[in-house]
Amino acid sequence: MTTVKAAIDSMIQSRTVDTGVVSGLSRQIIAQMNTLQTSILLNFESLPGIASTGGSHLNLYLQAGAKESLRAALKAGIAQQPNLKMTVSSAYRTVAQQHILYQVYRRDPKLIPLAAKPGNSNHEDGLAIDVSNHQAWKPYLLAHGWQWLGANDPVHFFENNGRDDVGNLGVKAFQSLWNKYHPNDLMTVDGNFGDQTAAKMDRCPIAGFSRVTSFQMGDTGSIINRIQQSLTNVGYPTPVTGSFDRLTKEAVIKFQTKKGLGADGVVGPMTLKALGIRL
Numbered sequence: 001m002t003t004v005k006a007a008i009d010s011m012i013q014s015r016t017v018d019t020g021v022v023s024g025l026s027r028q029i030i031a032q033m034n035t036l037q038t039s040i041l042l043n044f045e046s047l048p049g050i051a052s053t054g055g056s057h058l059n060l061y062l063q064a065g066a067k068e069s070l071r072a073a074l075k076a077g078i079a080q081q082p083n084l085k086m087t088v089s090s091a092y093r094t095v096a097q098q099h100i101l102y103q104v105y106r107r108d109p110k111l112i113p114l115a116a117k118p119g120n121s122n123h124e125d126g127l128a129i130d131v132s133n134h135q136a137w138k139p140y141l142l143a144h145g146w147q148w149l150g151a152n153d154p155v156h157f158f159e160n161n162g163r164d165d166v167g168n169l170g171v172k173a174f175q176s177l178w179n180k181y182h183p184n185d186l187m188t189v190d191g192n193f194g195d196q197t198a199a200k201m202d203r204c205p206i207a208g209f210s211r212v213t214s215f216q217m218g219d220t221g222s223i224i225n226r227i228q229q230s231l232t233n234v235g236y237p238t239p240v241t242g243s244f245d246r247l248t249k250e251a252v253i254k255f256q257t258k259k260g261l262g263a264d265g266v267v268g269p270m271t272l273k274a275l276g277i278r279l
């Protein structure tokens with residue numbers, strides 16, 4: 001398993017930065033964001049006129065308002081030049097990708113001269129795109145709600161039609177995703193990318209998390225509440241505390257014995273299924 005930290009170390013060593021290495025983790029973060037806030041990020045890959053540069057770092061997502069402004073700009077451009085395509089080289093950036101850029105910038109500013117703190121880039125708000133053929137598209141983008149910051153970053157366009165707290169939502173999504181897979185090592189879900197969150201990000205697998213399917217004494221979290229509630233519902237009254245304690249273990253053993261499961265007091269996939277719990 002390659003961790004985010006190991007990937008950053010190897011990028012600094014090889015002097016090549018590729019935020020596409022965390023595409024698995026990024027996909028999970030985007031899915032979690034759309035769970036926390038329904039349809040906050042919309043895919044725009046299928047808009048007529050879009051031709052991305054490809055690459056696993058690319059997440060072609062925008063907020064709804066920005067997506068509509070992009071649709072209008074594309075339509076106007078194609079009306080003038082039917083064969084014109086917009087080559088997008090960067091769009092939505094997950095907190096995992098921004099963490100990589102920020103860490104590389106801090107450790108080797110020659111490699112990345114400037115990067116915003118995770119949670120603070122407007123690529124993390126789903127309101128920015130980088131357009132390789134920016135000269136061709138600039139007039140149409142500017143006419144349809146997009147802004148250009150200038151020649152220092154000529155590919156970068158942003159749109160203000162949307163929420164500006166989506167960067168924080170991305171941090172929250174990462175924090176709650178972490179908690180889902182680490183019931184024994186919970187962190188505060190506050191949308192603030194501090195040292196603790198950064199340290200946990202470093203430990204994440206770049207391919208994304210694998211499902212935890214076993215819970216035992218000492219574990220805590222919302223899944224434990226569900227296990228305790230289910231045990232109570234099926235006739236093994238257990239205080240719903242969110243903490244897998246001795247009482248919970250005893251109830252699990254009784255339930256497993258009754259169901260003919262291995263009575264080890266550990267709630268694994270079979271016991272979860274018998275309790276009617278889907279993760």
Ligand SMILES: [Zn+2]
Binds near residue numbers: 123128130
């Ligand atoms: Zn940009």
